[in-house]
Amino acid sequence: MRLGVLTSGGDCPGLNAVIRAVVRRAERAFGAEVIGFADAWRGVLEGDYETLTVERCRGLLPRGGTILGTSRIQPYQFDDGVQRVRKTMFRLGLDGIIVIGGNGSLGAARDLCVDGVPCIGVPKTIDNDVAGTDETFGFDTAVGVATDAIDRLHTTAEAHERAMVVEVMGRDVGHIALHAGLAGGAATILIPEVPFHIDDVVAVIERRRKLGRYASIVVVAEGSMPAEGTLDMPSYETDEFGHRRLGGIGGVVAQELERRSGMECRLTTLGYVVRGGTPSSRDRVLATRFGVAAVDLAAEGRWGSMVGLAGTSVVPVPLDEVAGRIKTCDLDLYHEVAEVFFS
Numbered sequence: 244m245r246l247g248v249l250t251s252g253g254d255c256p257g258l259n260a261v262i263r264a265v266v267r268r269a270e271r272a273f274g275a276e277v278i279g280f281a282d283a284w285r286g287v288l289e290g291d292y293e294t295l296t297v298e299r300c301r302g303l304l305p306r307g308g309t310i311l312g313t314s315r316i317q318p319y320q321f322d323d324g325v326q327r328v329r330k331t332m333f334r335l336g337l338d339g340i341i342v343i344g345g346n347g348s349l350g351a352a353r354d355l356c357v358d359g360v361p362c363i364g365v366p367k368t369i370d371n372d373v374a375g376t377d378e379t380f381g382f383d384t385a386v387g388v389a390t391d392a393i394d395r396l397h398t399t400a401e402a403h404e405r406a407m408v409v410e411v412m413g414r415d416v417g418h419i420a421l422h423a424g425l426a427g428g429a430a431t432i433l434i435p436e437v438p439f440h441i442d443d444v445v446a447v448i449e450r451r452r453k454l455g456r457y458a459s460i461v462v463v464a465e466g467s468m469p470a471e472g473t474l475d476m477p478s479y480e481t482d483e484f485g486h487r488r489l490g491g492i493g494g495v496v497a498q499e500l501e502r503r504s505g506m507e508c509r510l511t512t513l514g515y516v517v518r519g520g521t522p523s524s525r526d527r528v529l530a531t532r533f534g535v536a537a538v539d540l541a542a543e544g545r546w547g548s549m550v551g552l553a554g555t556s557v558v559p560v561p562l563d564e565v566a567g568r569i570k571t572c573d574l575d576l577y578h579e580v581a582e583v584f585f586s
């Protein structure tokens with residue numbers, strides 16, 4: 244067996260741990276060779292690759308980022324993209340490609356399978372928004388870093404009696420904001436799934452102030468939106484892949500909160516900090532389990548599957564059930580648990 248592997252979409256902690264697991268399982272259990280492609284599908288399209296060995300992957304477990312590099316390039320952007328992918332695979336004698344990516348990359352992997360390019364998916368992203376898996380690796384690390392930041396902000400907020408707005412990543416979903424906000428004892432949490440009313444945020448802060456709580460933390464996911472017609476939004480640019488370049492809603496919330504409550508308010512945008520650096524032990528274990536399972540699926544010829552976490556088990560999930568879908572926040576956790584603490 245000869246396998247290709249690539250990392251696609253935004254990076255997240257644990258990508259290197261998957262690569263290491265893939266190579267080790269392939270080499271040790273199946274005597275198989277693994278080819279690593281540079282910068283996601285760019286490497287496949289342009290024939291930019293390296294042979295990965297157990298030796299090459301030493302020391303990777305705790306390393307953030309990805310030794311292969313990543314991009315948001317997909318073969319379907321080019322008229323002859325799929326043809327070029329097939330050509331590279333034929334030339335290298337590959338049986339298939341392990342695609343470590345988020346919902347966008349896994350959607351493309353499903354389409355490629357239909358077009359005769361055998362793929363196995365491994366779900367990654369700090370956002371935890373991939374359907375078909377209870378969790379993606381990278382999420383636990385991101386929540387941990389954000390929680391640590393909130394803990395630190397509490398003490399400076401208390402010293403100055405300020406409200407602190409913390410903006411965290413989360414393009415379409417608020418998993419990071421919800422979990423870090425809950426873990427960090429936020430006064431309120433804003434997520435993309437639930438349009439917010441700024442008056443409700445102000446009310447929470449004022450209620451706390453009446454109780455003598457002058458310091459408050461407001462966690463805002465970058466994709467959060469005000470209820471229609473309630474606030475002017477920053478205008479987001481769109482990047483070359485059609486993604487809105489987010490970041491800025493936290494500033495709007497902080498500014499309005501200060502203006503309406505008269506309370507001193509500061510903004511901290513965590514941005515890429517939660518995406519970089521060493522993966523948590525939990526993410527390393529999940530990434531390792533996913534990598535091993537992906538190679539096993541390839542060996543069984545179960546192309547068109549993704550590895551997913553169901554409860555405590557790693558299971559195969561058809562890419563058809565993943566493509567074009569998104570896993571949003573558990574609204575019971577938001578309304579019935581988190582909201583208990585919003586005051």
Ligand SMILES: Nc1ncnc2c1ncn2[C@@H]1O[C@H](COP(=O)(O)OP(=O)(O)O)[C@@H](O)[C@H]1O
Pocket residue numbers: 251252253315316317344345346347348349350351352354368484486566567
């Ligand atoms: N449903 C889809 N089917 C095919 N390609 C897609 C789909 N959604 C996004 N893409 C392509 O996949 C690329 C990677 O997706 P993106 O969402 O940016 O990263 P991720 O894989 O981390 O979710 C996008 O730039 C886009 O070109």
Ligand SMILES: O=P(O)(O)OC[C@H]1O[C@](O)(COP(=O)(O)O)[C@@H](O)[C@@H]1O
Pocket residue numbers: 252253254345346347367368369370412413414489518
């Ligand atoms: O790296 P970029 O292109 O600025 O993208 C930022 C986006 O990537 C993420 O970090 C992860 O998203 P993906 O997993 O879809 O790549 C989002 O939270 C954020 O909105």
Ligand SMILES: [Mg+2]
Pocket residue numbers: 252345346347348
């Ligand atoms: Mg995505």
